[in-house]
Every structure is written in structure tokens, then in C-alpha cells.
Amino acid sequence: MSERIRYAICDDHGLFRTGLAMILKHAEDLELVGEAQNGREAIALAERGDVDVMLMDIRMPDMDGIQATRAIRERMGERAPRILVLTTLDLDEAVERSVRAGASGFILKAAEPGLLVAAIRSIHAGGRLFASNAVAELLEQSPLAQAPQPVELPAAYQTLSERERDIFILAAAGLSNAEIAAKEFVSAGTVKTHISHILQKLSLRDRIQLVVYAYEHGIIERSRA
Known part of the structure; x- marks a missing residue:
């Protein structure tokens, strides 16, 4: 088996975190190593140093996901985990804020599981998911839908x-x-x-x-x- 990608889920909805973990457990190279329900917990989780990719919700109490992303990048620099912003907001402004904060990708929560898994693997390998203002928009406008x-x-x-x-x-x-x-x-x-x-x-x-x-x-x- 290839190297496992250690990921964490940062979202204030426990049911969503549980559901997402259930979906991603079928990808054998992904390993869930932590969860956070607000931005401050996300920062503490990142600073543990054992997370490769963080799935970061935008809307969270105490400190939102974009503020947390910026803080993680500023505090940890190159040691920071790659961050994939996962949200219901399909807005260019949200994408821009995510990029400026230091996120490596932006994807809708409604994206197909296969796309989410591919996104995690891609940003872990050094890729970025912002081309054409996010893949999710392409899927929303696809004739398939x-x-x-x-x-x-x-x-x-x-x-x-x-x-x-x-x-x-x-x-x-x-x-x-x-x-x-x-x-x-x-x-x-x-x-x-x-x-x-x-x-x-x-x-x-x-x-x-x-x-x-x-x-x-x-x-x-x-x-x-």
C-alpha cells in the first residue's frame, strides 16, 4: 500500500463529520487522525504536527475556517498541513478569501465522493484546486446534472x-x-x-x-x- 495520507475534519456539525469520515474510510490510503468543531480547535489540531491534509469548513463558531487557515499558515509556515476548504458556499469571493488565507483547495460539500478523494490526494501531492474557480462549479453546470x-x-x-x-x-x-x-x-x-x-x-x-x-x-x- 502507498503512503497513508493523514487527514482531519474541521466542521462544527458532528453529523457531517461522522458522515464524511464514513465516506472517506473506504479510501485505503486515507487515515482520519483528528476532528475539530471550531477554528481554534483546528489550529491546535494542526500544531500537533501529525496532520497532512485538513478539510476545513468556512462557517464555524469562535473562529471561522478562513481565519483558522490564515493562522495555521502564519504560525507553521512550510510545516503547515495542506488545507482543503470544504463548504456549501459556491462564491468567487469565498474562493478568493481561501486563496489569500493560504488554502490549497476549495470544493463544495455536495461534490461527489470520488472528486473529494481525488482532491485530497492532489493537494497532498502539492497540487492546487483553484483552476477555473473550483471544479465544483464545473460539476454544477455539467449537462449530467x-x-x-x-x-x-x-x-x-x-x-x-x-x-x-x-x-x-x-x-x-x-x-x-x-x-x-x-x-x-x-x-x-x-x-x-x-x-x-x-x-x-x-x-x-x-x-x-x-x-x-x-x-x-x-x-x-x-x-x-
Whole structure:
């Protein structure tokens, strides 16, 4: 198994924290190491030094998530955990405030689980999730959410081999390279090579864009049918 990503959930709603933990426990490379219900608790949790990624709500009592993010970055500098702002607010202003505070990403709470897992892995690896003002907006405006499925798959997707399509679907569902390798009975290195070829063929930058592509074009829904 690849290196585990230690994450923490910072949200004032206990039911949401529990539900999110239940969803993320299915990702074998993610490990929940702490929870906080307000900004001050989030700061203390970060300063323990054992958190890689913090899922940070914006609206929390005592100190909100953006204030907490700024404080963590100022106090810890390069030692600070990567912070993914997770909120119901789909506002450009909220994205801008998150960026200025030092967050590494911004995503809606309503995002698909596969997208959230991919976002955590991406920012842990050094990526940032602010291109085009957040992936969540793309999903909200996607034809998948409001219209019938397209009759044909994109031409670029049809150039993928059968094995590449299988790996694409597993990656879009949020599985790590190691998990995909186990399901496909190949090495993690082989999966990595296939992912690289898939991204190149589809003109995608990273796995975050791969997940968005899958939901925009209804590929995930087709695979479930």
C-alpha cells in the first residue's frame, strides 16, 4: 500500500463529520487522525504536527475556517498541513478569501465522493484546486446534472484502449494506484503508466481533471448502469 495520507475534519456539525469520515474510510490510503468543531480547535489540531491534509469548513463558531487557515499558515509556515476548504458556499469571493488565507483547495460539500478523494490526494501531492474557480462549479453546470446523457462518448475517450477505460473508471471513482493495481492484477507502476497515457490522450492535466471529465460526460453513470 502507498503512503497513508493523514487527514482531519474541521466542521462544527458532528453529523457531517461522522458522515464524511464514513465516506472517506473506504479510501485505503486515507487515515482520519483528528476532528475539530471550531477554528481554534483546528489550529491546535494542526500544531500537533501529525496532520497532512485538513478539510476545513468556512462557517464555524469562535473562529471561522478562513481565519483558522490564515493562522495555521502564519504560525507553521512550510510545516503547515495542506488545507482543503470544504463548504456549501459556491462564491468567487469565498474562493478568493481561501486563496489569500493560504488554502490549497476549495470544493463544495455536495461534490461527489470520488472528486473529494481525488482532491485530497492532489493537494497532498502539492497540487492546487483553484483552476477555473473550483471544479465544483464545473460539476454544477455539467449537462449530467440537468440534461439527458449524451448519445456518444467524446471522441478522445473512444481512443482509449479497453484496459485504459477500466483504469480511467476506477481512477474517477477515487481509487489510488495501489487499489487499482489490486483490482486489475497489475503493478502500481503499470497503473501509473496507464494513467499518464490516459491524461495525455484526453489532454488532461491531472487526476482532478480526470474526475471532472468523467462526471461531465456521464462516464461514471454509464459504468454503474
